Amino acid sequence: MAKINCLNPIAACGMDLFNDTYEVVDDFAAADAVLVRSAAMHDLELSDNLLAIARAGAGVNNIPLDKCAEKGIVVFNTPGANANGVKELVIAGLLLASRDLMGGYNWVKENASDENIAKTVEKQKKHYAGCEIMGKKLGVIGLGAIGAKVANIGFRLGMEVYGYDPYVSVDAAWRLSSHVKHIKNVEDIYKECDYITVHVPALDSTKGMINKDAFAMMKDGVKILNFARDILVNDDDMIEALASGKVAKYVTDFPNAKIAGVDNVITLPHLGASTEESEDNCAVMAVKEIVDFIENGNIKNSVNYPACDAGKCSEAARVCVCHKNIPNMITQFTGAFASKGINVSDMVSKSKGDYAYSVFDISEKADEDTVKSISSIDGVLKVRVIQ
Numbered sequence: 001m002a003k004i005n006c007l008n009p010i011a012a013c014g015m016d017l018f019n020d021t022y023e024v025v026d027d028f029a030a031a032d033a034v035l036v037r038s039a040a041m042h043d044l045e046l047s048d049n050l051l052a053i054a055r056a057g058a059g060v061n062n063i064p065l066d067k068c069a070e071k072g073i074v075v076f077n078t079p080g081a082n083a084n085g086v087k088e089l090v091i092a093g094l095l096l097a098s099r100d101l102m103g104g105y106n107w108v109k110e111n112a113s114d115e116n117i118a119k120t121v122e123k124q125k126k127h128y129a130g131c132e133i134m135g136k137k138l139g140v141i142g143l144g145a146i147g148a149k150v151a152n153i154g155f156r157l158g159m160e161v162y163g164y165d166p167y168v169s170v171d172a173a174w175r176l177s178s179h180v181k182h183i184k185n186v187e188d189i190y191k192e193c194d195y196i197t198v199h200v201p202a203l204d205s206t207k208g209m210i211n212k213d214a215f216a217m218m219k220d221g222v223k224i225l226n227f228a229r230d231i232l233v234n235d236d237d238m239i240e241a242l243a244s245g246k247v248a249k250y251v252t253d254f255p256n257a258k259i260a261g262v263d264n265v266i267t268l269p270h271l272g273a274s275t276e277e278s279e280d281n282c283a284v285m286a287v288k289e290i291v292d293f294i295e296n297g298n299i300k301n302s303v304n305y306p307a308c309d310a311g312k313c314s315e316a317a318r319v320c321v322c323h324k325n326i327p328n329m330i331t332q333f334t335g336a337f338a339s340k341g342i343n344v345s346d347m348v349s350k351s352k353g354d355y356a357y358s359v360f361d362i363s364e365k366a367d368e369d370t371v372k373s374i375s376s377i378d379g380v381l382k383v384r385v386i387q
């Protein structure tokens with residue numbers, strides 16, 4: 001029975017897809033597979049029996065990807081499954097940055113007991129006036145699942161949309177409206193746009209990308225939206241830019257101790273994917289990825305191992321090997337089977353960066369000795385037999 005541990009609550013419609021050959025356990029160390037949302041995993045001890053981690057969401061900066069790869073633990077995410085939820089909150093963010101909804105709402109609440117409130121509002125409302133987004137320039141940095149949706153809806157809301165993503169995938173580019181201006185240098189977004197929204201992953205290369213050098217190029221009164229991750233923005237530089245009026249509003253889904261109470265910062269408590277629909281989509285996708293991996297050894301949507309689809313095994317056994325992407329591995333694997341007189345009837349081998357994954361369908365059950373001889377090959381990280 002495969003043991004599943006959830007580090008965060010995962011929507012029931014996903015969990016219900018585990019049949020009675022799976023058992024949900026409380027003990028992380030006992031799990032064969034783990035489901036997680038935003039729980040921080042960097043300091044957790046990863047047991048040798050852990051085969052896979054599925055992130056029910058997009059961002060994987062809470063998971064030690066290299067450490068997992070090195071231990072032969074396949075990490076999945078659920079690309080696009082919560083993109084619409086985030087896109088809709090970004091629309092709210094654009095409006096929150098434009099109209100003083102929070103100020104106006106708070107004023108009405110504070111004056112709710114005033115019998116003359118219906119009249120007073122007419123004098124008061126000038127303090128909460130704003131601007132419209134139609135006709136304004138929206139810069140979208142990162143045109144993946146979320147950024148492409150934001151860019152397209154920006155256009156439909158009447159904005160002039162500039163999109164920047166030097167690594168955009170072919171699929172994402174197809175999803176993008178032809179009305180989105182393709183920007184090749186991010187500086188053009190900084191110089192031209194009234195609203196700038198970031199939708200890139202948190203990586204060493206993107207950390208602090210919205211900083212004083214970027215602000216120096218921006219228009220006075222620019223509005224910044226960050227529904228991606230807090231570390232993309234240099235908080236000290238942001239606080240200075242807000243104080244000087246360079247940035248008029250900073251709307252972010254990632255409050256932290258530095259930024260949360262600052263004037264003209266509108267923070268939400270990481271709500272981007274907190275919709276029933278997004279939570280359901282992520283849970284279903286994550287559980288399906290785990291089930292296909294546990295039962296068939298197939299890998300779809302992994303962020304640290306290659307995609308690998310060997311279908312269902314119709315032979316006596318399937319041997320799945322996580323290993324380093326180095327020369328001579330396949331010869332050694334097939335040699336190990338041959339030395340035991342085992343016929344390999346089918347095989348798939350894929351690589352991604354420093355790591356590779358090979359699947360062998362063999363005509364008889366793999367005994368402990370065979371597994372041992374494959375495990376002992378230099379560069380092998382994990383061996384699993386499905387039979």
Ligand SMILES: NC(=O)c1ccc[n+]([C@@H]2O[C@H](COP(=O)([O-])OP(=O)(O)OC[C@H]3O[C@@H](n4cnc5c(N)ncnc54)[C@H](O)[C@@H]3O)[C@@H](O)[C@H]2O)c1
Binds near residue numbers: 059079164202270
């Ligand atoms: N607020 C939330 O609840 C919430 C929900 C989902 C995702 N997110 C965050 O949003 C990020 C994006 O999500 P997604 O689903 O669109 O991911 P995605 O992988 O589909 O898209 C990310 C895009 O960023 C691009 N990119 C990478 N580096 C870049 C750079 N330096 N400049 C410009 N583009 C760059 C990639 O090419 C890719 O197209 C996630 O990594 C996550 O951190 C937040």
Ligand SMILES: O=C(O)CC[C@@H](O)C(=O)O
Binds near residue numbers: 037038058059270
């Ligand atoms: O799971 C969540 O609530 C947030 C998910 C989001 O940050 C993501 O990166 O997908």
